Amino acid sequence: MNEKERTCVLAEYGSLGEAAVIKGLLEANGIDSFISDRGANSLWPVGTSSVISVRLNILEKDLEKAKAVLAAAETAENSD
DSSP states (O other), X not given: OOTTSOEEEEEEESSHHHHHHHHHHHHHTTOOEEEEXXXXXXXXXXXXXXXXXXXXXEEGXXXXXXXXXXXXXXXHHHHO
């Protein structure tokens, strides 16, 4: 990612694992992303990290495409 391009939070998740799955889905569709949680999840004991959100960030220019990818994935999941 270019440092001068603006980023935005696409979504917040309750676990790093969930955010990582969605990050992989986005990247498989050509959308760069990164995860941020301000390091707070590492302060909580195992099992309580769900009270802290993990943010999935993307470039603002990719926002509409990312929303479409997530919507398509949700539709596919619900049709199973």
